[in-house]
Amino acid sequence: MIYADNAATTKMSKTAIAAMLPYLDEIYGNPSSLYLAGQKAKEALEAARQTVARCIGAEPREILFTSGGSEADNQAIRSAAQFGAAKGKRHIISDTIEHHAVLHTLKKLEGEGFEVTYLPVHENGIVRPQELEAALRDDTCLVTVMTANNEIGTIQPIRELGALCRARGVPFHTDAVQAVGHIPVHVKDDNIDLLSAAAHKFHGPKGVGFLYAKRGVRLQSLIEGGAQERGLRAGTENVGGIVAMAAALEEAVGTMEENAKKLAALRDRLIAGISEIPHSALNGDAAKRLPGNVSFCFEGIEGESLLLLLDDKGICASSGSACTSGSLDPSHVLLAIGRVHDVAHGSLRLTLGEDATEAQTDEIIAAVKDVVAHLRSFSPVWRDLCAGKGKFIL
Ligand SMILES: Cc1ncc(COP(=O)(O)O)c(C=O)c1O
Structure with missing residues (x-):
């Protein structure tokens, strides 16, 4: 896990x-x-x-x-x-x-x-x-x-x-x-x-x-x-x-200084890898953020499905705060930074711990890429966007 x-x-x-x-x-x-x-x-x-x-x-x-x-x-x-x-x-x-x-x-x-x-x-x-x-x-x-x-x-x-x-x-x-x-x-x-x-x-x-x-x-x-x-x-x-x-x-x-340095490097590796997914965007300031925090929105997917499929691959992640997971309302935080409802629903939060490794980070990147592509392959919203019905936001 x-x-x-x-x-x-x-x-x-x-x-x-x-x-x-x-x-x-x-x-x-x-x-x-x-x-x-x-x-x-x-x-x-x-x-x-x-x-x-x-x-x-x-x-x-x-x-x-x-x-x-x-x-x-x-x-x-x-x-x-x-x-x-x-x-x-x-x-x-x-x-x-x-x-x-x-x-x-x-x-x-x-x-x-x-x-x-x-x-x-x-x-x-x-x-x-x-x-x-x-x-x-x-x-x-x-x-x-x-x-x-x-x-x-x-x-x-x-x-x-x-x-x-x-x-x-x-x-x-x-x-x-x-x-x-x-x-x-x-x-x-x-x-x-x-x-x-x-x-x-x-x-x-x-x-x-x-x-x-x-x-x-x-x-x-x-x-x-x-x-x-x-x-x-x-x-x-x-x-x-x-x-x-x-x-x-x-x-x-x-151990804060040493851990923060290590975590920030892993965080930035994760951000770089996940950013390669088309029509995705990092949430929040890229520099002024907690050393272990990665938060993304992806167009054309449901955050909840993303979490379940990541869970199948042994990865514990979240779509927002633990308290709002399970609620159908999009996160008030994502709405506050200007994400529209549909995009806010396709969110993913990964928060690394001090024992995280580069190999795990790479495994997460591969899993997220895989799962996002899979979910998009049967998403009607994604199909419409690709067919030019509606505009990509991210
Ligand atoms: C920013 C923030 N404030 C308050 C809380 C609530 O803390 P606790 O669960 O210890 O009551 C949390 C927990 O997720 C939090 O992240």
Whole structure:
């Protein structure tokens, strides 16, 4: 099997598994318990907080452990909205290619009387800082723009966007779920006030993540109950998961430079090979994209069929985000970069992992070429296009 869907989730690293095991076995105490077994768990939790903080340039007290990226996104956005509203500020700025954890939260807030401006991302999938600057208002209580996109891999100019927000005193949140552990993220240098991350995207376990909130940026709890996480996230902590997340992140950050270099070379090899397919196009900026991300649209095919046939050849890929696979709606991200519905349906996302090889890349290229040609051979849409009935878009 060739696993090329690392944006959906990653395999846990050996280091993360080894770090986790003692907390599933001998050190199983509740961190809130006062006896030694509980305190050992508490110590592990605080050590993990220090590690996570160090990896993103934060202070330990600025890290709040959550169940993953979605919870962190919800909490960051809801908190900024609530504290903004208390000051009469009900305007939020975001963009059109955010993950649904952000977009659906914003939709709910719109129903509660907030106004949201969605910045365009243009054909290359990138927000323009001057457009953020023009959209900022005196009643803006939050700007939320993702660090890197989960479908097309584009990397936003976070530092510049953050600086614009800081100059206006507006909290800046970034969903860095796809970025942390893959590209450098430094909350202080990058002018970030709130940041969301999820362990399973950087070889940690599923169901655990964190929210960074700059000291002085207030949070509200989404879950009522005990006083864990300074009263900001009730519930007994996922000690093993948190310890494993910290180990995975430390490892990912330590090997990032070398891995990114290798992955970018394999990514570009894949892009060059797949580009040879006629009437295909790369989605998103060719340079400002995650090291392992390849996203294409092909004319005259159905993305779902493409995935099934690739699966038959032992290749795990995706047509968009894992969350939208299975839905008939074309990806909002592909529509936002200007792909028309038919073309957006024929999409393919390949996201490489650190253990990918050149031989695997070549195998993927051959398989994609083969499957696209096969699907086109009996596609009525393709036949019509070739017969001159209708125009090729790509
Ligand atoms: C950009 C982005 N944000 C948020 C999430 C949600 O993270 P989680 O599945 O950990 O809740 C994902 C997961 O796919 C993502 O890619």
